[in-house]
Amino acid sequence: DTGVSQDPRHKITKRGQNVTFRCDPISEHNRLYWYRQTLGQGPEFLTYFQNEAQLEKSRLLSDRFSAERPKGSFSTLEIQRTEQGDSAMYLCASSLGSGQTEAFFGQGTRLTVV
Amino acid sequence: DAKTTQPNSMESNEEEPVHLPCNHSTISGTDYIHWYRQLPSQGPEYVIHGLTSNVNNRMASLAIAEDRKSSTLILHRATLRDAAVYYCILRDYSGGSNYKLTFGKGTLLTVNP
Numbered sequence: 001d002t003g004v005s006q007d008p009r010h011k012i013t014k015r016g017q018n019v020t021f022r023c024d025p026i027s028e029h030n031r032l033y034w035y036r037q038t039l040g041q042g043p044e045f046l047t048y049f050q051n052e053a054q055l056e057k058s059r060l061l062s063d064r065f066s067a068e069r070p071k072g073s074f075s076t077l078e079i080q081r082t083e084q085g086d087s088a089m090y091l092c093a094s095s096l097g098s099g100q101t102e103a104f105f106g107q108g109t110r111l112t113v114v
Numbered sequence: 115d116a117k118t119t120q121p122n123s124m125e126s127n128e129e130e131p132v133h134l135p136c137n138h139s140t141i142s143g144t145d146y147i148h149w150y151r152q153l154p155s156q157g158p159e160y161v162i163h164g165l166t167s168n169v170n171n172r173m174a175s176l177a178i179a180e181d182r183k184s185s186t187l188i189l190h191r192a193t194l195r196d197a198a199v200y201y202c203i204l205r206d207y208s209g210g211s212n213y214k215l216t217f218g219k220g221t222l223l224t225v226n227p
Contacts, residue, residue: 004157031213042201042217043158056214091157095213102148103215105157 004106006092012112013082020078021109025094032075033103034067035091036060043091049075050097082113118202123222126192134187134221136202141182144208149176149187150215151198158201158217161187197225 005024013019025032030051035043046065048056051072061067064082069075079086089110093103119137126132138147149161162169162176164185169176175188189196201220 033213033215035215035217040219042199042219043215045214045216048213093157102160102163103158105159107155108157 004092004094004104006090006106006109008109009107010110010112012114015084015113016081018078018080019082019111020076021090021092021111023075023077023092023094023106025074025092026104027073028096029094029104030072030097031095032069033093033095034075034077035093035105037089037091037108038087043089046077079111082111084113087111087113118204118218120200120202120218120221122219123224125224125226126189127226128194129191132189132192132196132223132225134189134200134202134223135184136186137184138202138204139183141204142206145204145206147176147178147182147185148203148205148215149174150201150203150217151196152201152220153195153198161200163205192223192225194225194227197223199223 007022032049034046037043046058046061047067049069052069064080067077089108091108093105095101095103146163146165148163150158151161152158162174164176177186199220199222201217203215
């Protein structure tokens, strides 16, 4: 297993365009998370899935953001009508669902909105 | 969430021990102390965690004060690959949102050759 995989690694888009990112978690992990990180700050929690159910969404996640995990495996994060303030690193993480388990992070997708 | 306080930055020399402090004076009895680190251009990675007793693993040691209001991550021999931002995070496993990691700004560790 190669860990958590994110695609693409980098995305440059024009303001107003829609973008979609993909995350493939570690195969046996039933928990999946999305975080956002801006320069000089620690990652901020966006949303959490247990299997295919989205159980929490941060108020950071405006209605332009939507995340799915249709079969409890990979997940997508879509941003509609991108704004310059959306420029950030988007990190995906996964973990097992029980006990004091660590989260494994992907390398992230760096989004630049021009 | 209970808050943690870390120095913004620290510097070390290669092959010397590094002690990274974290204050968490409002820690609750059910909060575990977790450490993650983030290397340049990478996602965070788990380092170590503990509740009350000191912990050791292949990456580091975690020393927890007796009153649990502070802890120290110890890298026994720093290498250039240990240069990263180190985050001290409290996780309450008894709570409903125990899956969430709340990151602060962390400590940027620079390792000099």
